[in-house]
Amino acid sequence: MFPCSECGLCCQNIAGIEELKSFDLGNGVCKHYNTVTKKCNIYDTRPEICNIEKMFERKYKQFFSKKEFFIENAKVCNLLQEKYQLDKSFRVIIGDM
Template structure:
């Protein structure tokens, strides 16, 4: 299972994700990101914001779940500057 650190950086950089254009404030921050770095619409968030669902819908035929989770964790590390 994908482990989220809840740093909020993915939700602070949505201007780089065309599928999330309608959620963009104009500064790269999602309109649904709360002050405590949680999603205000978590239970109904877009599929692209759901790591598990995106694997099932788009990546399952291309790679293992482990590979996909590693790819997502690498994206987190890049955003966190690690």
């Protein structure tokens, strides 16, 4: 499983993601993002684009190993966190798999 640290930043930065266009409140924040719990309100039925495991299986496993794919995703998480100056404890580190 992808070691998401639940920083919530991906769900607050969906601008430009075609599949989530109708979810954007207009400021890049997803309408299903819960600002209190910092979680997704529709987690169990969230779109495929929000599900790293499913996206890997459906689209990316022909190009990457799972570890490589996770590392690429983690880079985006960590770049976002750096941009928002989030505490380093949130950084996503892909260890042995």
